């Protein structure tokens with residue numbers, strides 16, 4: 001199990017904390033439905049427009065190198081949204097089979113054309129795949145949306161389908177300032193804490209894959 005940032009090349013987001021703070025209680029309810037508003041509504045409710053722009057390309061290359069992915073390998077992206085990372089993984093490693101698992105019907109219906117038919121609807125807690133059936137399983141900013149016990153189950157499921165070949169990224173904070181920003185910004189997270197909390201959760205789930213943190217940063221207004 002290693003702490004490694006496979007999203008190092010993900011562009012830094014510009015975040016306007018004041019606007020989101022004002023809108024929060026209602027926005028949280030809306031966001032947690034993971035429908036159109038969350039992906040393609042306003043920034044207060046979620047992404048403010050989740051569109052393919054190629055940003056996952058360099059990350060797909062890093063993931064492919066890290067897991068030594070080859071044509072014919074199967075990769076699972078849990079909480080894959082519209083399948084953009086899946087699409088880029090298949091472009092980076094031609095012949096790779098990328099599969100996705102999503103709770104959002106909206107995301108599946110509006111997925112990238114190259115991900116069509118490759119995303120199953122379901123929840124991370126119960127993956128509809130056989131044990132040891134993937135060369136890698138990824139879950140980026142997803143499992144923290146579950147309550148603690150469900151989150152442990154989701155991590156255990158990742159380990160089951162790709163033992164020792166997982167990559168989990170979750171929201172975390174390292175100090176009180178980061179925690180304050182986190183609480184003001186995050187709309188959907190249910191399980192959160194410091195890296196120590198996550199390491200303990202991973203151990204409890206018997207997880208032996210890799211992981212990293214999403215630390216919320218605010219850009220100056």
Ligand SMILES: C[S@@+](CC[C@H](N)C(=O)[O-])C[C@H]1O[C@@H](n2cnc3c(N)ncnc32)[C@H](O)[C@@H]1O
Nearest residue numbers: 034079080081102103104123124140141142145
């Ligand atoms: C913050 S987004 C991350 C999307 C994508 N992984 C990325 O990094 O751009 C969280 C995603 O997880 C999905 N999701 C939330 N709860 C889930 C669950 N229990 N099982 C599967 N997917 C879930 C949401 O619909 C959404 O697409």
